[in-house]
Amino acid sequence: MSMKKMTSAVIAATSLALTFISGSLFFVGHTQTLPAPTVDNVRFPSGYQATYTLFYTFDNYQNRQIRKVYGNPVAATVKPGEVFNFPYGSIILFESYSVQEDAAAEPLLDANGRFVPNALTTIFVMRKERGFGADYKELRNGEWEYVAYRPDGSYATQPSGTGSCALCHLTGGSLTLSSESRNVGAQWDYVFRPDLYFSRGSGAVPDGVLQHYVFVPSTIHARPGQTVTVYNSDQLLHRIVADNGSFDTGVMSPGSSFTVKAGPTGAVISYHCVLHSRVKGQVVADLPPVTGRLP
CATH class of the missing domain: 2.60.40.420 (Cupredoxins -  blue copper proteins)
Incomplete structure (x- = not known):
């Protein structure tokens, strides 16, 4: 590789790394400045409890949450070997519950060692359709778009604020930061913790x-x-x-x-x-x- 090409590659990789680093800071601080759609293509899935499959329940110690992850009938057809290739029309959501805590602000555990729910606070929804995700630009992962709703269907995070969701999924897949990373885009079809679903892990701490x-x-x-x-x-x-x-x-x-x-x-x-x-x-x-x- 020539020195000129090597320098260009280093600059490109550094630029992308800075994008991720700055994006991570925005995510932690909840400052929504990352690229994202401005239109809600996901839409709140009213009545999902009647038709969606509960994939798993995850006790999130870091965020003091219980997350119940569901998939619509299309997503529920996926087999273990297809986990990073969900079909178009797939919708995955998780209900986020606050948890009961003791006097030391530690989560209370029930007789089975699981967090005890307090209240349903947010419903995070991701949907995959052909062409979705382009507005996330360099943060695009697969053809997914994201929106967070309150239980009544109103917005907890509007589409324009979901760049942090794309960033989280992109970096959650241990994507190598390189000049080639920009070309991943629609091929980087990453979802969290499929092992808990396909291997029947309990989701307990x-x-x-x-x-x-x-x-x-x-x-x-x-x-x-x-x-x-x-x-x-x-x-x-x-x-x-x-x-x-x-x-x-x-x-x-x-x-x-x-x-x-x-x-x-x-x-x-x-x-x-x-x-x-x-x-x-x-x-x-x-x-x-x-x-x-x-x-």
Whole structure:
């Protein structure tokens, strides 16, 4: 590559990187200055509860939210191998709920270790149609457009303010910032957390993960009767079985999860992977009751 071409490539990459960096700052500060459509092509899907499929429920610890993700009948036809190629006519939305918190502003958890909903605040909707997304310009990802509504169908974020949505999906897919990135556009069909849908992950905040053939942590300390959630964050299949035979997860694909209910005070529940003999973990009921967990 000539010095002139190399310099041009560096300038282009730097320009795009600055666009993303500045866009990220706007997103964090909720300043809507990013490119976006000015017309609502998405439209509020009235009555979606009757016909849409609930894909998964995700407890968002960062934002103190419960997100229930739904797809319309078209989106629900997608199989795991097609996850980044949703057909035209697909609509995906998530209901955002505020959560109940304790005196320390930590989310309350129910008996299954899940966040306890407070109120439905926002409905974020994304829709894919041929030619959609062009107005997002360099932030375009696939042929999706986004709008956020309140439960009554009024705007929480108008179309002109949804550049931050496109940016979030674009960077959420770990897009490499380079001069070639501008050419991705309509081909970059990214949606969040398909593993929770296709692998049936619970969406609960994890108490542990399985990664690189190791449970982290190998010992989970819990209160008596607490339900703990462990995700398979590895890149291969596992099958976890309790040493005492009390549960068998079956084959777990990446992104899936299993739960263990701690026993009485002092009880130890040990488990292992029948496919990989060195993969072992345990839940020990040695903690006092924790404020903020229900019941």
